[in-house]
Amino acid sequence: MENKHCVLVSGGAGYIGSHTAVELVEAGFDVVIADNLSNSDISAVEGVRRITGVDVQFVDVDCCDRAAFDRLFDDYGFDSAIHFAAYKAVGESVSDPMKYYRNNLGSFMNLVDLMRAHGRRNILFSSSATVYGEADTLPVTELSPRKPATSPYGNTKQMCEDILRDSVKAYDSLRGIALRYFNPIGAHPSALIGELPRGVPQNLVPYITQTAAGIRECLSIFGNDYPTPDGSCLRDYIDIVDLAKAHVAALRRMIGGGGERYEVFNIGTGRPVSVFELVETFERVNGVSVNRKVAPRRAGDVVAVWADTSLANRELGWRAERSLDDTLRSAWAWEKHVRGME
């Protein structure tokens, strides 16, 4: 029997990591999930196992703990790693920057060092559209300039991209891809995995679903006086399963040896959607109402950002497929599953 290609998924118990683990298994890869569960729950790993019917391996490890992370490399023969393990709350990163620099940079530097030391090849890094800041021209391409980060969180994304670029350039044994995600939303169609925010959600869709479920009283729409058609901000909301599939496509490219040794791809839909449009679509497709009010602008928000996805479409053979309607149905199905509604 042919040996399967094994992939380390750090942060694989998290939102994007768990969905990616499912798509990897379904595409025929062996997966090892490594997660310290600091901002995730083991139930996501159980969900991955239930969806795939495979007893996916899980290791409770902190990627910042170099000795423990090193042992994981000794114990598992993966040749590729997808690195999701990171903190991601923008506001918290402003009030506690060292927490973000220590964790997000420390874990990634350990990964790059250990991949190299153990002779492993492919590194896929979770980057973000946050690197573009307030772009001068829209949609943004991969050649659009990166703007100075407005938060330590955003800065860690830029710095990790640079660490990967420079390492691949210097060390012939490595290959790297950074995927710049736009706004991931929705849940797996099984409703067995999805986004599990701790405390008050900071992101729009979890706030909407929790308001619809009666857990939050009222959604605040942060600003209706932006220079956009309806006055609210524009984003590129990418379905989580589509996003997960982009990782499989990127991994295959690295394994197959196509393209440059270090590459960057935008992963979005290419379609801007306003906050009002998103809330109204959610209500329409799910037949529920979301109590809402207009509130002042949120500090640090960019007015508009959406992706030019032609590079990923062409080079990865990947495109976003799920409709916004279906994605928002899945977000509500997941919230109801979590709350034990119906």
Ligand code: UFG
């Ligand atoms: N919004 C609201 N009310 C809320 C939450 C959000 O109106 O309760 C609005 C925001 O103002 C923004 C849009 O909904 O216009 C999307 O906000 P999110 O917080 O869901 O997403 P962001 O675009 O702000 O954040 C995303 C990623 C971050 C990343 C950031 C910067 O979640 O990881 O983009 O690019 F850092």
